[in-house]
Amino acid sequence: xxxxxxxxxxxxxxxxxxxxxxxxxxxxxxxxxxxxxxxxxxxxxxxxxxxxxxxxxxxxxxxxxxxxxxxxxxxxxxxxxxxxxxxxxxxxxxxxxxxxxxxxxxxxxxxxxxxxxxxxxxxxxxxxxxxxxxxxxxxxxxxxxxxxxxxxxxxxxxxxxxxxxxxxxxxxxxxxxxxxxxxxxxxxxxxxxxxxxxxxxxxxxxxxxxxxxxxxxxxxxxxxxxxxxxxxxxxxxxxxxxxxxxxxxxxxxxxxxxxxxxxxxxxxxxxxxxxxxxxxxxxxxxxxxxxxxxxxxxxxxxxxxxxxxxxxxxxxxxxxxxxxxxxxxxxxxxxxxxxxxxxxxxxxxxxxxxxxxxxxxxxxxxxxxxxxxxxxxxxxxxxxxxxxxxxxxxxxxxxxxxxxxxxxxxxxxxxxxxxxxxxxxxxxxxxxxxxxxxxxxxxxxxxxxxxxxxxxxxxxxxxxxxxxxxxxxxxxxxxxxxxxxxxxxxxxxxxxxxxxxxxxxxxxxxxxxxxxxxxxxxxxxxxxxxxxxxxxxxxxxxxxxxxxxxxxxxxxxxxxxxxxxxxxxxxxxxxxxxxxxxxxxxxxxxxxxxxxxxxxxxxxxxxxxxxxxxxxxxxxxxxxxxxxxxxxxxxxxxxxxxxxxxxxxxxxxxxxxxxxxxxxxxxxxxxxxxxxxxxxxxxxxxxxxxxxxxxxxxxxxxxxxxxxxxxxxxxxxxxxxxxxxxxxxxxxxxxxxxxxxxxxxxxxxxxxxxxxxxxxxxxxxxxxxxxxxxxxxxxxxxxxxxxxxxxxxxxxxxxxxxxxxxxxxxxxxxxxxxxxxxxxxxxxxxxxxxxxxxxxxxxxxxxxxxxxxxxxxxxxxxxxxxxxxxxxxxxxxxxxxxxxxxxxxxxxxxxxxxxxxxxxxxxxxxxxxxxxxxxxxxxxxxxxxxxxxxxxxxxxxxxxxxxxxxxxxxxxxxxxxxxxxxxxxxxxxxxxxxxxxxxxxxxxxxxxxx
Numbered sequence: 005x006x007x008x009x010x011x012x013x014x015x016x017x018x019x020x021x022x023x024x025x026x027x028x029x030x031x032x033x034x035x036x037x038x039x040x041x042x043x044x045x046x047x048x049x050x051x052x053x054x055x056x057x058x059x060x061x062x063x064x065x066x067x068x069x070x071x072x073x074x075x076x077x078x079x080x081x082x083x084x085x086x087x088x089x090x091x092x093x094x095x096x097x098x099x100x101x102x103x104x105x106x107x108x109x110x111x112x113x114x115x116x117x118x119x120x121x122x123x124x125x126x127x128x129x130x131x132x133x134x135x136x137x138x139x140x141x142x143x144x145x146x147x148x149x150x151x152x153x154x155x156x157x158x159x160x161x162x163x164x165x166x167x168x169x170x171x172x173x174x175x176x177x178x179x180x181x182x183x184x185x186x187x188x189x190x191x192x193x194x195x196x197x198x199x200x201x202x203x204x205x206x207x208x209x210x211x212x213x214x215x216x217x218x219x220x221x222x223x224x225x226x227x228x229x230x231x232x233x234x235x236x237x238x239x240x241x242x243x244x245x246x247x248x249x250x251x252x253x254x255x256x257x258x259x260x261x262x263x264x265x266x267x268x269x270x271x272x273x274x275x276x277x278x279x280x281x282x283x284x285x286x287x288x289x290x291x292x293x294x295x296x297x298x299x300x301x302x303x304x305x306x307x308x309x310x311x312x313x314x315x316x317x318x319x320x321x322x323x324x325x326x327x328x329x330x331x332x333x334x335x336x337x338x339x340x341x342x343x344x345x346x347x348x349x350x351x352x353x354x355x356x357x358x359x360x361x362x363x364x365x366x367x368x369x370x371x372x373x374x375x376x377x378x379x380x381x382x383x384x385x386x387x388x389x390x391x392x393x394x395x396x397x398x399x400x401x402x403x404x405x406x407x408x409x410x411x412x413x414x415x416x417x418x419x420x421x422x423x424x425x426x427x428x429x430x431x432x433x434x435x436x437x438x439x440x441x442x443x444x445x446x447x448x449x450x451x452x453x454x455x456x457x458x459x460x461x462x463x464x465x466x467x468x469x470x471x472x473x474x475x476x477x478x479x480x481x482x483x484x485x486x487x488x489x490x491x492x493x494x495x496x497x498x499x500x501x502x503x504x505x506x507x508x509x510x511x512x513x514x515x516x517x518x519x520x521x522x523x524x525x526x527x528x529x530x531x532x533x534x535x536x537x538x539x540x541x542x543x544x545x546x547x548x549x550x551x552x553x554x555x556x557x558x559x560x561x562x563x564x565x566x567x568x569x570x571x572x573x574x575x576x577x578x579x580x581x582x583x584x585x586x587x588x589x590x591x592x593x594x595x596x597x598x599x600x601x602x603x604x605x606x607x608x609x610x611x612x613x614x615x616x617x618x619x620x621x622x623x624x625x626x627x628x629x630x631x632x633x634x635x636x637x638x639x640x641x642x643x644x645x646x647x648x649x650x651x652x653x654x655x656x657x658x659x660x661x662x663x664x665x666x667x668x669x670x671x672x673x674x675x676x677x678x679x680x681x682x683x684x685x686x687x688x689x690x691x692x693x694x695x696x697x698x699x700x701x702x703x704x705x706x707x708x709x710x711x712x713x714x715x716x717x718x719x720x721x722x723x724x725x726x727x728x729x730x731x732x733x734x735x736x737x738x739x740x741x742x743x744x745x746x747x748x749x750x751x752x753x754x755x756x757x758x759x760x761x762x763x764x765x766x767x768x769x770x771x772x773x774x775x776x777x778x779x780x781x782x783x784x785x786x787x788x789x790x791x792x793x794x795x796x797x798x799x800x801x802x803x804x805x806x807x808x809x810x811x812x813x814x815x816x817x818x819x820x821x822x823x824x825x826x827x828x829x830x831x832x833x834x835x836x837x838x839x840x841x842x843x844x845x846x847x848x849x850x851x852x853x854x855x856x857x858x859x860x861x862x863x864x865x866x867x868x869x870x871x872x873x874x875x876x877x878x879x880x881x882x883x884x885x886x887x888x889x890x891x892x893x894x895x896x897x898x899x900x901x902x903x904x905x906x907x908x909x910x911x912x913x914x915x916x917x918x919x920x921x922x923x924x925x926x927x928x929x930x931x932x933x934x935x936x937x938x939x940x941x942x943x944x945x946x947x948x949x950x951x952x953x954x955x956x957x958x959x960x961x962x963x964x965x966x967x968x969x970x971x972x973x974x975x976x977x978x979x980x981x982x983x984x985x986x987x988x989x990x991x992x993x994x995x996x997x998x
Contacts, residue, residue: 032702045343053215064337070961071191072187079228125212126157134905136905144918145922147238151225155222156223168244173250175221176368196258199340263340265285272382275382279362280397284354287392314377333982400548414563430577449586460528476730484782488779488780494733495766499763505745506751576685694747708736720804780979784812786800787984812980816976822841824840844967864883865880874947877935878934879931896917897939899913949997952994
């Protein structure tokens, strides 16, 4: 390997193995660190004037000290605390003109009323009047809002209470920032959405701090009821601020995980996304936005209300992992961090500063749809972060133009370069021989330029098939292992692809060595990339999908490396000159006869081993060479290296014309048994190609792969298909390692052998390991249904597969002697729901502690019905709840609730009618008066209407309230997490017939 030491960047095994391994390892480690490690919060608690990180953290601890869903008494406490906290902030910043007592907010004894605390700099809206009725499919919702809003006046806003005017306010408009302060009934809501709430508190503090007044006004919305059908955001649409058309843009803060970095989930357009660019640690890619757009991400946020209903333009920033803690009791401050809090807070602050500082006409004008804001139209955006330090954002049509340019310019450039090479007689590619004319006639001098042409697609297909086969194998044997061990699956797939590709590359190089392995590999990659880019370009133009942006950069790198591969050929001598030298050096000698004409490999197979060759060469160097005769072998001395200054190899058995053609000055420059004319190819070109291609592939594909898997690998509990995840992982693995394909035939055995061991170990682990753990729990969904007519109550758990459910249920003392009844889940397709006779819940206080709950079932829910023709008036009242629903066995055509306000942009019932009405009240035990109408089905229709009236209970802060759930928490295995299946933990129902 002495030449490797003299030329550390030569295209020989040692430099290739070391350099490529170090580059890949460095890129992988960098991506993983950026993805997994949250940037540290500043040591200074007040890094920015008006921001206090320690204060925000203390607020988060108070906020998450209990479950606080909308239908819980803890929710009232949180709301009252938020009002007091906001007033304290405004008073400290001298933004409040009057000291407002608790009664001014109307919170004493929960007999609350709406109020407005007005000052010149800030206004608090305690909204206790906005009601909304809306439909979604065959579901109708009536909801009474309890939102909190703070308006911080901008320098260019209208003076006075402009929201009371019927006309549109003047000025550049305002910016909405939103988070929801309710949690689910099974989670403390530290990141969903407590971090968003305390971030907004800090933004209120920042913008009301003297010297920080924004140019454009800020509306900080803390909505209540997001977890139950985005009710809070829908209620905001009925508020005068929302209807005033004052707002233009928005920033929504959300949580779909339980910590880590806050990612930019999606955005409406390029112009608004540019304001996120100022974040110190930006994080996200447009792939997630296209995932929402295409329906691959099924959960939704308030973003769709602000954009879809109000027509605002804005951003969705959210936590996304770990998903196994989402909506569980592990979404708490113990398992999040002040670093995660700062990551969201700093991103929100810089984004809001940008949005409020912009007073251009970017977000004005246009002809809005009915009920939507007139704020112009934006362009589709492409955006992604670079190592969490920089952020790229540009318009989709720019990407489309670049894609089309590459599709056209790429092939034309290669054709032009090839034509020039052909013109100067240096196109050795695709050349099997060169005809040479001399005095004695014409001869064909062998070039073997076609050798290795079909090699790379075969190697690529075989290695890729192996990885895809592993996806099928895991999906068959242990489909859920990815839920706890995604990086073990990554390691298995990556090591498998690289080892298979290396083995086939080295084997083919041994049998038929060629100097064009790298060039042909790049040409095949270019051709495949061109086809993929065509599909990406079509999706950009027709479907406005920007998620394929990585392929544009990938192909651009492929194009440049392929151009370099062709430009290398200019370093070769003309084919005619090579043929002439060949003939001149063989003049007067007998034609060499090899066992297989035109093949170097046949001679190689008859050659001695490398150690024997080296010993013979050393002996020959110390001996005086005899005078050559006709029978003396012409292959004497050392010849090596396809490219200049490469490692020497023995050439015993090599055809004599190679030695004769090369001459004394060209010895040591042909690598191994490759074509002799390759001696003059440049030594450094491979490194330039690799450094152009590999980092682009790893950075762009690796980032998308990590984000995709982080967002999906623990969604199996939601019914997602594990096979889809494995297929995506295999595709990402292939794209990541494909740039190594042109260089693997130069690899030493050390790295592939190590990876073979990694593959064997991870394969065994992935096939036999239990798929869940205490840190990566399997999420099961709980609900308890009580038939108040019969007294039958059934507790149930929904999850993936009977074996896991049976194991959990059999650990419960109350269910040990029972055989659970299991059916497919209606709420989550793909899951199984198993139920058993549960411990009676105590959601309604009994007359005496020792009286069994079932004796009081009749009082949990009361109703009465009055019918007139095909209309009915239904009176519903639940005890200790503010959430009930009415389910019908046939669709109703219209509905109305007494006390409902103006429907605004909403419809009460969908085109196909409604089969369920959900009722939410801001006061406890309030009766609902619901009017419904249905249509006749024909002459034989009796005209009746039947169904069930159901009330829901969500408050589990007292662990004795739902003992069946508490039993599961106490006795279930440590690898189990419990979340809520529906709006309520307990549902009590009675049947009705009209």
